[in-house]
Amino acid sequence: MVSRVIPVSPFDLVIFGGTGDLAQRKILPGLFRRFVAGQIPTESRIIGAARADMDDAGYRDLIRAAIEEHAGKHSADKDAVEDFLRHLSYVPVDAMGEGGWKELQELLVDDEERVRAFYFSVGPNLFGPLAEQLRSHGLAQRESRIVVEKPFGHDLETARALNEELAQHFYEDQIYRIDHYLGKETVQNLMAVRFGNMLFEPLWNAQYIDHIQITVAETVGVGGRGSYYDNSGAMRDMVQNHLMQLLCLIAMEPPARFEADAVRDEKLKVIRALDPVDPDQIVRGQYTSDGTCASYREDAENPASKTESYIALKCFISNWRWANTPFYLRTGKRLSGRASEIAIVFKETPHSIFGIDSGRHRNVLSIRLQPNEGMTLGVTIKEPGPGGMRLVDVPLDMTFADALGEQAEDVTDAYERLIMDVIRGNQTLFMRGDEVEAAWAWTDPLIEGWERRGDNPKPYDAGSAGPDDAAFLINRDGRRWRSIKG
Numbered sequence: 229m230v231s232r233v234i235p236v237s238p239f240d241l242v243i244f245g246g247t248g249d250l251a252q253r254k255i256l257p258g259l260f261r262r263f264v265a266g267q268i269p270t271e272s273r274i275i276g277a278a279r280a281d282m283d284d285a286g287y288r289d290l291i292r293a294a295i296e297e298h299a300g301k302h303s304a305d306k307d308a309v310e311d312f313l314r315h316l317s318y319v320p321v322d323a324m325g326e327g328g329w330k331e332l333q334e335l336l337v338d339d340e341e342r343v344r345a346f347y348f349s350v351g352p353n354l355f356g357p358l359a360e361q362l363r364s365h366g367l368a369q370r371e372s373r374i375v376v377e378k379p380f381g382h383d384l385e386t387a388r389a390l391n392e393e394l395a396q397h398f399y400e401d402q403i404y405r406i407d408h409y410l411g412k413e414t415v416q417n418l419m420a421v422r423f424g425n426m427l428f429e430p431l432w433n434a435q436y437i438d439h440i441q442i443t444v445a446e447t448v449g450v451g452g453r454g455s456y457y458d459n460s461g462a463m464r465d466m467v468q469n470h471l472m473q474l475l476c477l478i479a480m481e482p483p484a485r486f487e488a489d490a491v492r493d494e495k496l497k498v499i500r501a502l503d504p505v506d507p508d509q510i511v512r513g514q515y516t517s518d519g520t521c522a523s524y525r526e527d528a529e530n531p532a533s534k535t536e537s538y539i540a541l542k543c544f545i546s547n548w549r550w551a552n553t554p555f556y557l558r559t560g561k562r563l564s565g566r567a568s569e570i571a572i573v574f575k576e577t578p579h580s581i582f583g584i585d586s587g588r589h590r591n592v593l594s595i596r597l598q599p600n601e602g603m604t605l606g607v608t609i610k611e612p613g614p615g616g617m618r619l620v621d622v623p624l625d626m627t628f629a630d631a632l633g634e635q636a637e638d639v640t641d642a643y644e645r646l647i648m649d650v651i652r653g654n655q656t657l658f659m660r661g662d663e664v665e666a667a668w669a670w671t672d673p674l675i676e677g678w679e680r681r682g683d684n685p686k687p688y689d690a691g692s693a694g695p696d697d698a699a700f701l702i703n704r705d706g707r708r709w710r711s712i713k714g
């Protein structure tokens with residue numbers, strides 16, 4: 229299979245926070261892979277901008293090491309690495325002060341038509357100041373765009389304030405709020421499967437779907453970012469953005485076109501149709517030590533913390549398509565496996581012609597985001613051999629690593645795809661300001677509810693599947709969570 233590389237025009241990309249963790253692990257290795265794919269035009273520049281005092285050579289050394297560690301098989305091509313590094317330069321810039329802005333301006337190509345992208349890979353307290361600095365120093369042109377990382381606000385009020393702050397300096401079509409889950413190959417494939425086949429869409433509703441599960445399970449704890457996480461928790465850190473975005477793509481009506489506003493309008497309608505969630509449909513948990521790792525409270529350095537490292541909830545979308553179809557969402561840290569999956573569980577056939585001995589069977593479409601990105605459709609067939617009509621569920625498996633062979637490595641990272649979308653000016657896979665606000669408008673009352681009641685999260689053992697109550701949440705409906713053994 230030959231991968232198609234869509235060329236882009238030469239661009240200037242400035243990465244604020246260009247020395248940080250995200251830049252080193254994801255952004256620059258991703259850009260390097262796009263460079264190897266021939267997608268970065270020779271005249272393009274990539275400029276690291278951060279607080280550290282270093283020169284171009286020092287920055288290239290830093291990024292060379294980052295590429296070797298994080299860029300996969302292509303980093304073995306030393307000539308390619310050196311060619312890529314020649315596109316890089318570095319300016320020490322202070323987001324909160326005057327230092328470095330003039331030097332940055334001199335580095336950028338003076339051309340109104342040229343795409344300038346500014347990636348805000350810094351703490352959220354700097355998003356507003358950076359936008360203002362770009363405008364006041366004359367760096368923002370009509371072809372400029374900014375890329376904003378999560379967290380996008382802490383609640384509705386702060387998200388709204390941030391939207392307003394950015395809107396003072398940039399138009400909405402210049403603001404790219406990144407949610408890297410939307411850049412994953414499987415997530416886009418979900419849309420291809422839904423809207424590119426006749427097979428699924430007629431069944432994609434309450435009449436044929438029993439329920440939907442969205443799981444993002446991690447084996448790691450909150451580790452080094454415990455104090456940040458303790459102000460956030462699983463609801464703010466994962467559900468409000470990643471899980472809700474996935475839910476929107478599953479639940480939205482077919483947009484007229486695969487274009488930014490058409491898709492985002494449909495996602496917004498889903499968020500606005502979400503019912504409030506009863507407190508007894510939410511289970512919050514906090515991991516305890518299993519003897520080999522620290523407990524959440526130790527990691528967070530807060531012995532009285534009430535922040536959840538796990539959450540499971542059941543919600544409903546009040547519209548014609550999804551009436552009474554439960555969506556079960558769960559995410560947590562220090563769980564027994566690392567697995568992200570969307571499972572569409574279809575209803576049983578209305579009547580079994582094979583009798584009760586054949587068992588009850590359901591088709592499940594499983595969309596795996598990690599590990600082994602891919603999709604599986606569980607279908608029921610006859611168990612081979614004599615002895616009557618016994619039925620068995622078998623997977624129709626499409627694991628990208630198998631289907632795409634060597635190219636699978638090239639589809640694993642969402643960041644590189646999303647950065648190239650920014651350069652191309654395609655906002656389809658980025659969140660619009662009103663979507664973010666609507667998502668907070670749904671989560672805020674849930675969070676306020678448990679904070680007002682002073683609810684304690686349920687303890688669960690590190691390495692387990694989460695609190696027992698989360699199992700009861702779904703079991704009492706006669707259903708069960710899918711396995712999270714990653």
Ligand code: NAD
Binds near residue numbers: 251377
């Ligand atoms: P980091 O702490 O590793 O890096 C922060 C960067 O910001 C550094 O380059 C630092 O020099 C720069 N910086 C700090 N203050 C500055 C100032 N006044 N002026 C100019 N530069 C300044 O952080 P990170 O982990 O790379 O995260 C960056 C952003 O991305 C954060 O908003 C984070 O929430 C978000 N994010 C990170 C990850 C991740 O995996 N690391 C994942 C998702 C989102």
